[in-house]
Amino acid sequence: MGAAQAPLLTVYRRLFRRFGPRHWWPGETPFEVAVGAVLTQNTAWTNVERAIAGLKRARALSPRRILAAAPRRLARWIRPAGYFNLKARRLRALVAWWAGQGNPVVTTRRRPLAALRQELLGIYGVGPETADSILLYALGRPAFVVDTYTKRIFARHGWVSWDASYEALQRVFTRRLPQDAALYNEYHALLVELGKTTCLKRRPKCGECPLRDLGTLRLEAGA
DNA sequence: AGCCAGGACTGAG
């Protein structure tokens, strides 16, 4: 530790200076955050907002209402989020788990992070990123969220390999940063902002990237 | 008119 974690904190400070606090996750309650985590899978957030608005308009944004709804109806409410049939099923699976826990924010508080993460991964439609998003942004646990932007940004700078696995990429962060939910919260949000505004897929605006001159960090090799 | 978006599951090899 010590010197090894410095580069990642430097990256963080640069992003924070550029973009400021992101106030993530957009969502009024932990339950809404968890729902959003499923709805946003491979989907633009603006579409997720419409879907959540649809649920609210139908007064259906609660575990009971979602579990009671017919699949068709649930799918119709979340239609703007895309993949609505698929996501209706995934949502139901997650909400069934959520309701079964009582209030997960309270009931999971003392459970080991790794075990809880494994349990989430066992839910239909919950993969690594969705699980970590729920852990971090709904449950306040220090689970670093890795997404396409994270990989693209770090790989494009040559700091990690393009074919690094999710877990490998996550370890780069968790092994070099303090286990701090507030830090992970802001860090991921900042990476998404950089990804949406600057580190674009086809036409990256590398000239505007605040990380441009950081040089070689070799985050994997040193780990 | 494509391309892209805060992925995950499935079946084939």
Place this chain on the structure above:
DNA sequence: CTCAGTCATGGC
């Protein structure tokens, strides 16, 4: 295990 195919709307 790796990997293409699948799922679908809306913005640019």
